Amino acid sequence: MAKHKVTMTINGKSVTAEVDSRLLLVHFIRENLDMTGTHIGCDTSSCGACTILIDGKSVKSCTYLTVRADGADITTIEGIAVEGTNHPLQKAFHDQHGLHCGFCTPGMIMRSIDLLKTNPNPTEKEIRWGISGNLCRCTGYNNIVKSVQQAAAEMAKEKEASV
Amino acid sequence: MFKCKTSPEVGGMGHSVKRKEDARFLHGKGKYTDDVKLPGMLHMVIVRSPYAYAKILSINKEKALAIDGVLAVITGEDLAQYNLHWMPTLLSDSQMVLPTDTVMHQSQEVCAVIATDRYIAVDGAEAVDVQYEPMKAIVNPFKALDEDAPLLRPDKEGQKDNHIYHWERGEREKTDAAIAAADVVVKERIHLPRIHVASIETCGVVASYDKDTEKMLIYLTSQAPHAIRTILALVAGHVGLSEEKIRIIAPDIGGGFGGKVPVYPGYVIAIAASFLIGKPVKWIEDRSENLVNGFARDYHMDCELAATKDGKIQAFKVSTLADHGYTDSSANPSKYPTGMFSICTGSYDYEHAFAELDAVYTNKAPGGVAYRCSFRVTEAVHAIERMVDKLAAEIGKDPAQLRFENFIKKEDFPYASPLGWSYDSGDYKQTLEKAMDMIGYADYKKEQAEKRAQGKLMGIGICTFTEVVGAGPSKDFDILGIKMFDSAEIRVHPTGKALARFGTKSQGQGHETTYAQILAEELGIPYTDIEIDEGDTDTAPYGLGTYASRSTPTAGAAAAIAARKLRDKGKKIAAHLLEVSEEDIEWEVGKYFVKGAPEKSKTIQDVAFAAYTNFPEGMEPGFEATHYYDPPNLTFPNGAYICVVEVEEETGAIDVKRFVAIDDCGNIINPMIVEGQIHGGLTQGIAPAMYEGIVYDDEGNVLNGTLMDYLVPTAVESPHWETGHTITPSPHHPLGAKGVAESPTVGAPPAIANAIIDALYPLGIKHLDIPITPDKVWDAIQVAKAKA
Numbered sequence: 001m002a003k004h005k006v007t008m009t010i011n012g013k014s015v016t017a018e019v020d021s022r023l024l025l026v027h028f029i030r031e032n033l034d035m036t037g038t039h040i041g042c043d044t045s046s047c048g049a050c051t052i053l054i055d056g057k058s059v060k061s062c063t064y065l066t067v068r069a070d071g072a073d074i075t076t077i078e079g080i081a082v083e084g085t086n087h088p089l090q091k092a093f094h095d096q097h098g099l100h101c102g103f104c105t106p107g108m109i110m111r112s113i114d115l116l117k118t119n120p121n122p123t124e125k126e127i128r129w130g131i132s133g134n135l136c137r138c139t140g141y142n143n144i145v146k147s148v149q150q151a152a153a154e155m156a157k158e159k160e161a162s163v
Numbered sequence: 164m165f166k167c168k169t170s171p172e173v174g175g176m177g178h179s180v181k182r183k184e185d186a187r188f189l190h191g192k193g194k195y196t197d198d199v200k201l202p203g204m205l206h207m208v209i210v211r212s213p214y215a216y217a218k219i220l221s222i223n224k225e226k227a228l229a230i231d232g233v234l235a236v237i238t239g240e241d242l243a244q245y246n247l248h249w250m251p252t253l254l255s256d257s258q259m260v261l262p263t264d265t266v267m268h269q270s271q272e273v274c275a276v277i278a279t280d281r282y283i284a285v286d287g288a289e290a291v292d293v294q295y296e297p298m299k300a301i302v303n304p305f306k307a308l309d310e311d312a313p314l315l316r317p318d319k320e321g322q323k324d325n326h327i328y329h330w331e332r333g334e335r336e337k338t339d340a341a342i343a344a345a346d347v348v349v350k351e352r353i354h355l356p357r358i359h360v361a362s363i364e365t366c367g368v369v370a371s372y373d374k375d376t377e378k379m380l381i382y383l384t385s386q387a388p389h390a391i392r393t394i395l396a397l398v399a400g401h402v403g404l405s406e407e408k409i410r411i412i413a414p415d416i417g418g419g420f421g422g423k424v425p426v427y428p429g430y431v432i433a434i435a436a437s438f439l440i441g442k443p444v445k446w447i448e449d450r451s452e453n454l455v456n457g458f459a460r461d462y463h464m465d466c467e468l469a470a471t472k473d474g475k476i477q478a479f480k481v482s483t484l485a486d487h488g489y490t491d492s493s494a495n496p497s498k499y500p501t502g503m504f505s506i507c508t509g510s511y512d513y514e515h516a517f518a519e520l521d522a523v524y525t526n527k528a529p530g531g532v533a534y535r536c537s538f539r540v541t542e543a544v545h546a547i548e549r550m551v552d553k554l555a556a557e558i559g560k561d562p563a564q565l566r567f568e569n570f571i572k573k574e575d576f577p578y579a580s581p582l583g584w585s586y587d588s589g590d591y592k593q594t595l596e597k598a599m600d601m602i603g604y605a606d607y608k609k610e611q612a613e614k615r616a617q618g619k620l621m622g623i624g625i626c627t628f629t630e631v632v633g634a635g636p637s638k639d640f641d642i643l644g645i646k647m648f649d650s651a652e653i654r655v656h657p658t659g660k661a662l663a664r665f666g667t668k669s670q671g672q673g674h675e676t677t678y679a680q681i682l683a684e685e686l687g688i689p690y691t692d693i694e695i696d697e698g699d700t701d702t703a704p705y706g707l708g709t710y711a712s713r714s715t716p717t718a719g720a721a722a723a724i725a726a727r728k729l730r731d732k733g734k735k736i737a738a739h740l741l742e743v744s745e746e747d748i749e750w751e752v753g754k755y756f757v758k759g760a761p762e763k764s765k766t767i768q769d770v771a772f773a774a775y776t777n778f779p780e781g782m783e784p785g786f787e788a789t790h791y792y793d794p795p796n797l798t799f800p801n802g803a804y805i806c807v808v809e810v811e812e813e814t815g816a817i818d819v820k821r822f823v824a825i826d827d828c829g830n831i832i833n834p835m836i837v838e839g840q841i842h843g844g845l846t847q848g849i850a851p852a853m854y855e856g857i858v859y860d861d862e863g864n865v866l867n868g869t870l871m872d873y874l875v876p877t878a879v880e881s882p883h884w885e886t887g888h889t890i891t892p893s894p895h896h897p898l899g900a901k902g903v904a905e906s907p908t909v910g911a912p913p914a915i916a917n918a919i920i921d922a923l924y925p926l927g928i929k930h931l932d933i934p935i936t937p938d939k940v941w942d943a944i945q946v947a948k949a950k951a
Contacts, residue, residue: 137420
């Protein structure tokens with residue numbers, strides 16, 4: 001198996017490693033880097049539990065080769081709280097009871113970060129379509145939608161305050 | 164309404180306090196089975212059968228073993244040397260761990276590859292060469308009993324055909340006579356499809372055997388770790404794995420829904436591999452392995468409901484054919500092969516009922532898990548609720564009115580049902596009225612009449628269900644002889660903080676919060692000061708686990724009673740501290756005080772401290788209590804659900820416009836969590852109603868074994884759920900609570916099906932089996948039009 005040297009930034013830290021060409025990014029993150037917040041719920045990009053940010057865009061890391069991420073800037077669930085302060089989406093999921101078992105939650109939050117970046121003020125329908133690549137089997141989605149709405153409102157307020 | 168006894172800071176019952184367990188999940192620090200990594204850990208991948216029914220001619224391991232990093236290929240022959248190739252099921256059947264000669268369903272385990280790395284294990288699995296001789300599979304359960312059907316289980320002594328068992332409850336003759344004499348009888352064959360729980364975390368295990376200490380440490384995706392430990396000890400005791408040497412830790416679980424109750428062959432193989440090799444072995448299912456190797460439902464129910472011409476129900480009869488796959492591995496209490504199916508008489512008062520069931524073997528995966536349902540309650544409720552609607556349509560009566568006229572009355576509780584249950588409490592009329600008010604039932608009826616006049620298809624569906632949960636009283640309920648109690652153990656530390664441990668295991672239900680709230684209610688110690696611990700068989704008290712909505716009815720009750728034992732001890736300590744007699748001490752949440760002198764008081768924290776530092780002479784020191792709760796009865800949560808749909812005639816597309824769910828689960832511990840559970844269960848209710856069903860072809864191949872074609876609802880398919888509740892406390896539960904989280908999975912499918920059929924009724928369509936998909940609707944419309 002051919003080995004490749006890859007260098008990428010993960011949650012602000014530079015990482016260099018020798019990896020097999022076939023190593024999936026989700027396994028690199030979970031097994032090689034021991035960051036297990038990114039989960040695996042399928043292997044067909046259907047469930048979204050493995051969603052991370054690559055160069056700011058949400059990507060399902062279970063069907064993404066590690067070598068392809070060479071030079072990328074990656075963010076995972078472990079990297080979104082700033083100096084111990086929750087990201088507005090982390091806070092909102094807690095406030096609105098947007099999680100039960102927690103297994104889909106990291107992917108759902110990473111996807112929602114991208115959603116709110118491209119559409120800071122989404123309607124309920126836009127949120128539902130926006131997270132439709134991420135499956136949750138516990139919550140029935142009502143409270144996930146509410147969580148994204150709360151975060152959108154808080155992020156808009158923060159933005160206003162910083163202007 | 165329920166009035167809170169405690170302040171929000173103490174956070175007893177009725178407070179929507181935020182969940183204590185959230186932080187780790189939100190930060191990616193949850194610890195699930197696949198997150199466990201042990202030194203020297205090996206990985207296991209299973210080779211599975213491509214055929215539904217085949218003889219195994221040979222298994223050639225050579226090429227696999229030649230791969231660098233592949234350490235072993237384990238076959239049925241290997242396990243047979245230790246007599247571990249078969250295991251018993253909970254219902255006295257037997258299941259292969261690994262086959263020695265025949266595979267019985269597609270994707271059955273054939274052998275397992277152990278390697279140093281996950282990827283190498285997959286390489287090894289692909290390199291194993293298995294030769295099969297395929298045979299004609301039995302896929303249709305109705306053909307399983309044909310004379311020319313092959314005998315699927317010749318291994319079972321005395322087995323002459325593919326019939327597994329017959330079960331019946333009620334009075335056949337009287338029910339038949341009542342049906343024969345009735346003005347109106349409606350009949351239907353109703354199928355509940357084979358579905359899968361599809362929790363987002365699949366099943367898995369990390370088994371780690373230490374040859375020096377002879378201890379087997381097992382991290383397991385298990386809703387019932389204690390029971391599984393006992394079963395493992397019974398299955399593998401002969402090779403030296405006795406119960407005190409087995410420690411099962413169920414870490415965080417990514418959704419269970421009943422699918423993480425059984426012992427799967429993969430668990431046993433990994434445990435055996437670790438035992439033989441002496442190193443940790445991890446096995447995590449992939450998604451297709453998960454979807455194809457277990458199931459729920461799959462009942463074909465022939466129903467007859469008899470009534471007077473004005474709609475007074477007189478009798479109900481249901482004869483069921485159950486497709487169990489190649490073995491009966493239903494996860495049911497031992498005396499209940501059909502679970503609580505006899506709740507099928509529903510929320511209505513009538514005299515005669517009879518239910519019978521025949522179970523058969525087919526070449527399908529075994530399972531029969533209680534998927535978010537207290538053992539076959541979903542099947543039972545679907546049968547009666549579809550039939551009640553069918554009766555209403557037949558005699559032209561409003562289905563709500565028909566239900567009001569037949570409901571068990573509030574004053575008739577406890578109610579003895581015709582099939583032998585004692586319903587504890589309910590106010591069905593009030594619950595349905597509330598649902599009708601909330602949705603605006605009368606307005607929708609008007610709108611429907613207008614739309615029908617314009618040729619548009621609009622439907623309103625009702626379901627008023629009664630569940631039976633919280634198994635259960637020891638006189639009736641056991642699993643392999645172990646009575647279905649559950650347990651709580653509380654330790655209050657000298658500083659007044661507490662640790663409580665339970666025999667149950669949360670999979671997302673929020674036990675770390677709700678159990679702390681129960682103790683806050685009973686002791687007045689703030690819920691934030693109470694740690695909850697579950698899932699480790701070395702530390703938690705023995706219990707039967709979390710499924711069938713039993714945590715609150717059993718372990719929740721145990722927590723309340725253990726806390727009351729502590730309060731009794733605390734009273735003696737308070738009397739000692741306040742220098743009065745025990746009779747002069749009174750309790751209000753969080754403190755003891757002297758009768759008539761409330762300024763003379765001691766807090767629960769004062770008393771806890773004194774229990775270690777200044778207790779009365781002769782008293783046993785410490786402040787701990789344990790209770791094993793044997794419930795006197797089950798609890799009977801109920802609800803009224805109403806669904807409004809529109810169907811597009813040209814395409815068969817179904818649009819769920821509104822869905823209102825009113826639930827009555829007795830007193831509520833945390834309204835936020837209860838509502839969240841209802842939301843989730845409703846989406847798991849719309850799933851089989853409109854989207855999910857495992858589909859087999861004639862040769863027994865599963866046609867939708869991935870999440871790309873097995874349609875788990877997304878946020879788009881899931882409607883905005885509207886919820887509410889009524890409260891009729893359980894009279895026998897110490898907190899007046901009932902279970903709740905399964906009601907919506909049980910109640911939603913018939914409400915949705917009834918709404919869709921109601922929409923299609925003007926076209927002459929009187930029944931469709933779920934999942935009711937657009938193509939099924941479109942086909943039915945074409946047939947109906949051709950007839951007209």
